[in-house]
Amino acid sequence: MGKIAKLEADLVDGRERDRELERKIAETKRKNDDLEAQLSEQNTEVRDGKAKIGELEGKITALQSKNFDLETQIDRTMTFLDLDGWSYLAKTASWYKVIDQGMTFDEAEAYCASRKSHLVSIHSQEENDFVWELAKTVDSLNWFWIGLKRNPNKGNAFEWTDGSSVDYMNWRSGEPDSRDHAALWSHNGQWRVWSPTDQRPFICGRSSEF
Incomplete structure (x- = not known):
């Protein structure tokens, strides 16, 4: 090449x-x-x-x-509430406590007020049943003050002591009569009116909203 x-x-x-x-x-x-x-x-x-x-x-x-x-x-x-003995109902977002001590209606309301509450107001069957069950655990055959009373300045219309609306009632047959202050019967959860000077156990209640 x-x-x-x-x-x-x-x-x-x-x-x-x-x-x-x-x-x-x-x-x-x-x-x-x-x-x-x-x-x-x-x-x-x-x-x-x-x-x-x-x-x-x-x-x-x-x-x-x-x-x-x-x-x-x-x-x-x-x-705030010293919650020993208080029970909570989520549906109402409120607390309840049964006081097994006889007081007049006004004494009971004052006692509740000293615990930042009122005598209980009830606005539904569910709430009534809840309060009734609480009362039964203390005494199954007694009347417990609740916060409902007549207002003589408003034609004797019933009012709750906490100022909430009266949108539910659970009177027993024949009630209310002419007396003024309501109590719940722990036997069946029904209500009747009594003299405010009667000494009765009672139920305090208050909203959890402070």
């Missing part, structure tokens, strides 16, 4: 090696591009994950704050 032919052959081989090198460079670049795309996607996922973690941490902090506020409110409620 002559020198020129050899040089031409070497040139062809060199060009072939160059093309192979270019293919390898292009393949390497493609792989780099794919890797960069994967890394970018992973970085995006990491950022999204961090954002979600931050969001969850924010929600956890908010829940912890609400729990703290709730615990504070419960502690304040228990301190």
Whole structure:
């Protein structure tokens, strides 16, 4: 082979090696591009994950704050009411306590007021049944003062001592008669009126909203 032919052959081989090198460079670049795309996607996922973690941490902090506020409110409620013996009805968001001590109606109301409450007001059958069950645990055959009484300045209309509306009543047959102050019978939860000077046990009640 002559020198020129050899040089031409070497040139062809060199060009072939160059093309192979270019293919390898292009393949390497493609792989780099794919890797960069994967890394970018992973970085995006990491950022999204961090954002979600931050969001969850924010929600956890908010829940912890609400729990703290709730615990504070419960502690304040228990301190405020001295809740030994008080029972809670979620439907009314109210607390109730039976006092097994005979007092006149006005004495009973004053006693409840000294505990930041009133003689109980009752506004539904469910609430009446709840109060009745509480009374039965103390004495199953007795009359307990509740906060309902006539107002002589309003045509003897019945009113609750806590000022709430009179939207429910549970009188026994023949009641109310001409007397003025209501009590609940622990035998069946029905009501009747008595003289306010009678000495009777009673039920205090109050809303949990302070």
